[in-house]
Amino acid sequence: MKSSELFPHALKEPPKDAESINHQLLVRAGFIDQLMAGSWTLLPLGWRVVNRINQVIREEINAINGQEMLMPLMTPRSIWQETGRWQKAEEVMYQFSDDGGREYGLAFTHEEILMDLLRKRVNTYADLPIYLYHFSTKFRNEARARSGILRSREFMMKDLYSAHASEADLMDYYQKVKEAYIRIFQRLGFNCRVTEALGGVFTENYTHEFQIPSEGGEDVIFYCDQCDWGQNKEVFKGQVGQPCPKCQKGKIIQSRAIEVGNIFPLGTWFAEKMKAFFTDQNNQKRPIWFGSYGIGSTRVMGAWVEISHDDKGIIWNKTMAPFDVHLIELPGAKNALEIYQKLQEAGLEVLWDERDINAGQKLVEADLIGIPVRLVISEKTKDQIEWRLRNKEKTELLSLSEVVNRLQKES
RNA sequence: CGGGGCAUGGCCUAGUCCGGUUUAAGGCGCAGCGUUUGGGACGCUGAGAUCCUGGGUUCGAAUCCCAGUGCCCCGACCA
Secondary structure: OEOOOOOOOOOOOOOOOOOOHHHHHHHHOOOEEEEEOOEEEEOHHHHHHHHHHHHHHHHHHHHOOOEEOOOOOEEEHHHHHOOOHHHHOOOOOOEEEOOOOOEEEEOOOOHHHHHHHHHHHOOEHHHOOEEEEEEEEEEOOOOOOEOOOOEOOEEEEEEEEEEEOOHHHHHHHHHHHHHHHHHHHHHOOOOOEEEEEOOOOOOOOOEEEEEEEOOOOOEEEEEEOOOOOEEEOOOOOOOOOOEOOOOOOOEEEEEEEEEEEEEEEEEOHHHHHHOOEEEOOOOOEEEOEEEEEEEEHHHHHHHHHHHOEEOOEEOOOOOOOOOOEEEEEOOOOOOHHHHHHHHHHOOOOEEEEOOOOOHHHHHHHHHHHOOOEEEEEOOOOOOOEEEEEOOOOOEEEEOHHHHHHHHHHHO
16 A cells, blocks of 8 residues: 555644544544544544454454354344343434334344344254354444543444353353453453453343453453452452452452453343243253353454554554554665565555655654554665664664565564 | 533634724645655745524624534443
8 A cells, every 4th residue: 555545644633622542643643533422434544453453353253163244233123122122221222213113223232133043043952052243333322422432332343142052051152252352352462351240231140341451441440460360340349459369369459441342141031031942952942041242343443552652653563553564765765666566475564655745754654653564765775674663763774585574474 | 411621724723801903813734836855844826714503782793692513521321
């Protein structure tokens, strides 16, 4: 991609009412654009990042046998009435009717839709378990959208649903999802904390939240500074500074955090309400055991910006960066096109700043966008290429083949 | 939904208190020309504004009054 063709160009100043870090930097650098409160366009750069996040999620969910599909957003009132959530969730669900008086809700989650699918297509225990997921927009009527892209009324989420013949099988898979989520957030580069939480409108059971400690977060969590124990503020009843109840060695600390994922062992509640039964080995009708598991991928992008930036801009890691490498062409550079093409032939995604603008502006914008590897070619570099990582001061002069080797080794 | 703040070319702001030399100003950005080019460079020329909306007061309103809308922040609520 050539910088001259990339839409849109960076802004020199953030919008005046942007206070949170992710709002300021993502808008300035051209990753997102606000349509209204809680409603954002993912611009080409932002869409690249979300796709890279989604790809990591996809790989890990596929690895635990998830099958990807896509469910509708506009859903009939009747299906929500079966579980009573048309009323229970009316504050969070956008509900409306068409000219014929038929009523619809925009899905804020998909348990009912998934359960309808299961009851139509699952007959026997041999059909179970089933693991289905999709990446889709979620609509939630937030009383107060805020914090840039962190809490919006329309956002992208991966939601996975599992159906089982027994509670033991559900809980076994629940544990597998928990481990997959830990791998996902590790691969994305986060220091993620798993906290026990309540289920809200979803379930009466304890659930788990995946939290990124950050001052920009709106949740408060409590966790052990030595082991993986953690609870959110609805659950936590102890005192900060006390010994960890799990390992006894660490002590409990408190932090603000951004919730990026959650998992719910929902049991048979949905199946009983919606009459989703299977026949077991003893020819008995039994309700399907059910779980749901979500990761807000647009929120993940915002969370990363909150924890990884400096006064110059965003600092992406190689996993979720919009491009692998930012090639900055300054006056006197030789063979820019050839270098650009060679990098692409090596399988790398390259943003090539070939614009005829002041050198300083190119360098400043490169820091703002935050691609992890910056290559500068100029009169000074002669036949070599200057290599610099976004999070390091050090620069080195390398040959093209050394650059390619290093990039391929790193990715 | 309660409380607070803000609203002026695409963006950021001055002007608003105390109405009138405002033909609404400046910076950025944008267009043209030229000089530049290792940290948002410079000169000249130029385009670009329902001063959030509606109503009112007045000889005269960006400025005063009334009503409304939008956005941001705190809280409540929530993934």
